[in-house]
Amino acid sequence: MKTGDPSEKDVAIEDPNAPEVVLGATAGGGGAGAAAQEDIPNPIAGTFDGVDPTPGSPKPDEILVAKNVVRRFGGLTAVDVDEVRIQRGAITALIGPNGAGKTTFFNLLTGFDDPDEGDVSLNGNSINGVASHKLAARGMVRTFQLTKSLAKMSVMDNMLLGAGDQRGEKLSFSLLRGSWRKQESEVRARAEELLERFSMTHMADEYAATLSGGQRKLLEMARALMAKPSLILLDEPMAGVNPALVQSLLGHVEALRDEGVSVLFVEHDMDVIMGISDWIVVLAEGSVIAEGTPDQVSSNPRVIDAYLGTEDGGASSDGRQGRDSE
């Protein structure tokens, strides 16, 4: 993990006009996150001790299970996953080379795309064919690889939108201010709390479009938390984020886990993944080729061949993989 100093400097260079961000980002993110990592013991430490590091292995307490999920685009089979079981309360990373089908698989899990075959269940209940907007109420919220901040809405409105089951969001109640005023102020209080935690309080009234790339990732994560998810799926949360803010984001992801929220995320950056994940699922050419703890995965020859090897620009003997990474 980076020390405080260089990250502070980075932010200061990036954004000299916002000193609060500098303090906030490091104090609430990198600093607090790092502290949390050191002081609070990992609440799920030991959970994976007895778990077999093979694709599809059962976990002690599964929140999300995908079986035989297949997605074809014409003749191309983008995803063909036999079995993936995600442990509750853990940070699980989904990795794989470019074109491995990570985002497609994510879309299948979250109802943004329908599999041609297969079963996905959340908390033991099948969510096959359940509309994507209904999954938030079931405790599953996702973010997107290309951040979807709602540009022409304020940061606060972004946050307020995240809360589920709002009475005022029904057309029939929308004009009856009295019927939702109380809930609205509760939601607002919660939004303020979360903005505070993500060090974005001072930006509450700004348009979301004015935020930097990293701040948008933070906003998207904070907004997702408004829905009180039990499982949060982050699609490349660190992509395009400056290094100082990466530490802050990582701190927040770990804080989520420490609060009992399950996290499944897609990521490219191997350093990030190795440092933060409790469990790693490796996807290549649409299938799961390996699973395990960071140590197990990084020493797995199949992973090195399919993924890590190509990091150095085609060190792999497999020519096709080399092409994939380019």
Place this chain on the structure above:
Amino acid sequence: MGIDWGIIIQQFFSQGVGINAMVFAMAAIGLNIHFGYTGLLNFGHVGFMAAGAYGVGMTVFWLDQSLWLGVLVGLLLPTIMALILGIPTLRLRADYLGITTIAASEALRIFVRWRGNQERTGSSGGINDFADEFFEFNIFTRPGTETYDFAPGGLTIFQFRANDLWVLLIGWTLVAFFLLLTWQLMRSPWGRALKSIREDEDAARALGKNAYAYKLQALVLGGVIGGVAGMLQVISRQAVQPDTFNPVITFLIWTILIIGGVGKVASPVAGSMIYWALISGLITFMRELIGTDLSDELETFLNLSVLNVDQLRFVIFGGALMLLMWFRPQGVFGNREEMALEDR
């Protein structure tokens, strides 16, 4: 013969708050809910106006029922139309609604002017003198005088017929009501969810918002408001004519919305008033020019006639619109900074 500036001023002000200004302001309020707040591409708004207009007209003409029942039908038909157009298309990308609405509005116009519908819609002749019941309640009716003048210091600024004044009173009251409704709705959590769909439908869905239902609600609401505008237009004329509902009207409403500023509550009213004041002032001015002694060169160059001033005004207005887009693309009420914001 010189130019009569009095008539130009009177036309400028009277048309600025006149029946067209009122009808188009109301129609644009509906379109603003569609496009300005929800991001729905409705290129057939005139179809909703026609549905309202024929709803009220046909109830009286074909079914021989009262005008008031007709008004209810005029609310119902745009609702049905919005559902028919929205249910199959709103699950798809935005462009599908655009294509469907423009086609549906034209199909509707062609269908009602079809000869076979003579008994039902009056075909190309339309439906005439069906709204007497509305004018029975005209509080401005008085014996002896046809028109009302408002002329401080001898200069006539506003001049309206008694019947028009009655339509205007009801119409602008409804416009005020719809503005209030829009304002209240858009500052509620429902409006917030609507705007999130405009910004990014997938994000809204990921946060648990049923984007499809919201879009359908917005389409119905804006469509019904367009239907009311259509009803007021035909009631004011006592005539439902199929060819008044041609596609140009839709783009006129878009123009008005853009002049006012997309996605702002009051912009449809401002846009409509500005448009009708300027376009009416302009054509009156040009008509005055026809009878005026100009230099021969200018006369030859302009070659004004009663026929071509009608077209020339749109040319001039088009040019003015381009200038507006150049210097103030956000419209009267829009916010340029906000307009420039985008998801990077």
